[in-house]
Amino acid sequence: MSQRIGHFDDEAKVCLYYSVVEAAGRDDALQKESYFSAALAAMPADFSGKRVLDIGGGNGAWSELFHERNAKEVVYLDKSPAMYQLAAERKKTNCLQRMLLLQIGIEEYLEKHNKHRFDFIFSSFSLMYFVHIRELLTTIAALLNPGGEMMIITNILTVENPAAQPEQELLQHTVKIELGNESRIVLDNLIQPLSHYLDGLNDGGVAETSTKFFSSNYSRICPEYDNPYKASLNQAVIYGRKTIR
């Protein structure tokens, strides 16, 4: 369950990512993105009585939203010290008393805290760098209470001619993704078909309830990249519910 690419391990890159997002004006640019409003509409309007896990929570904005929507507890985790710091400032400034902050990678969290249980597990653009996404999601799904829900917002790279690249081999390859408009950052995303996510959830007893695809005006395959896999990029909002165990 190793993280092969993980350029977000690189502090400078994580900070650049946020400066790009913020330069474009997070509220204006990202909230106009269709995945964003779809995710907001699909998740519970009220998290009363629910424990929430925010994986790779970044600056803590989503965690704050869960807190605002009355979550009993929000466990935020991020392995980046810089992101943890931003989330800690947010918690302090906005008095988010039911938000628990952990500066830890999801891999280590799963090893150390596998007895924890949640009613809602959320990941927004933090899982695109894991080679073994299927196994990872199965382990994450084990943390859900029966009836609990999971939302994954992610980049899905679709290859035009899968016959040329067998699915299991695709995840060995990365494609350069560009994020931002005036300021830009280039990231390496693994090619992971949707099926790898869904199989992982299914193995963990989570049935997909909906998946919606969106195109983005904010991220694209890097124009300078020659794209040998003929991949196309979409954002996906995957929603599932734990049905067994």
Ligand SMILES: C[S@@+](CC[C@H](N)C(=O)[O-])C[C@H]1O[C@@H](n2cnc3c(N)ncnc32)[C@H](O)[C@@H]1O
């Ligand atoms: C693209 S940012 C998304 C942040 C936030 N979820 C959002 O949507 O605004 C990816 C985040 O995942 C974190 N991250 C990357 N790999 C991680 C890992 N293995 N465990 C925990 N966090 C990780 C990064 O530090 C970064 O804050």
